[in-house]
Amino acid sequence: MTVRRGALVAAVCGVMLSVPVVARADSPELGGCARGGVLTAQMVPGTGSAGQGIHREAELWECASPLLPGIVSGHFTAEESWITIDNASARITWSDGSVSTAIGYPNELWTITDGPASGHTLRLALETDMTAQWYHLDTTMPVRSASFME
Structure with missing residues (x-):
């Protein structure tokens, strides 16, 4: 059995943090937003x-x-706890x-709980x-895109 290092690290972090590990890939069929x-x-x-x-x-x-039928753009806002x-x-x-x-968790994945998607x-x-x-x-980060997962 072959285990990729990234998958093993994600699995270990998921267990340590009691956070569900999402191992699914971006899905071209589900689309998303091409630019951010x-x-x-x-x-x-x-x-x-503090x-x-x-x-x-x-x-x-x-x-x-x-x-997201008929939707062409969006404005994302998030509130996170510091450290x-x-x-x-x-x-x-x-x-x-x-x-x-x-x-979301301290990563790039956000599970939509209500509303479109x-x-x-x-x-x-x-x-x-x-x-x-x-x-x-607390630094700014350019967003390349946003895509839905399988």
């Missing part, structure tokens, strides 16, 4: 270390997905005025590999 803007990061009062959190925002453009491995909440306001809410996971592909670093970095 800069994912901002602003320190705000919150529930993390009572702080990180507020993030990014624009998503050129969206095309059967999960605390915890679920983060997100909200995506779509171009048609609808809103999706999501839960509910039940699916959206992966924000960043220019820099920041997986598992979102919760302790």
Whole structure:
């Protein structure tokens, strides 16, 4: 049996953090948003270390997905705990005025819990590999794209 190093690390981290590990690939059939803007990061009062959190925002453009009929763009916002491995909440306001809410972990994966694409996971592909670093970095990160997972 062959195990890729990345899969093993993800599995170990998932067990250690009690966070579900998503091992599915991006799905071209489910589409997403072909371009993204800069994912901002602003320190705000919150529930993390020293009572702080990180507020993030990014624009998503050129969206095309059967999960988002008639939607061409979105505005992503998230609130994360600073240096605390915890679920983060997100909200995506779509171009048609609808809103999706999501839960994420300290990585690029956001599971949509309500609204368009509910039940699916959206992966924000960043220019820099920041997986598992979102919760302790307050730097901006360019978003290449956003795609739905199988």
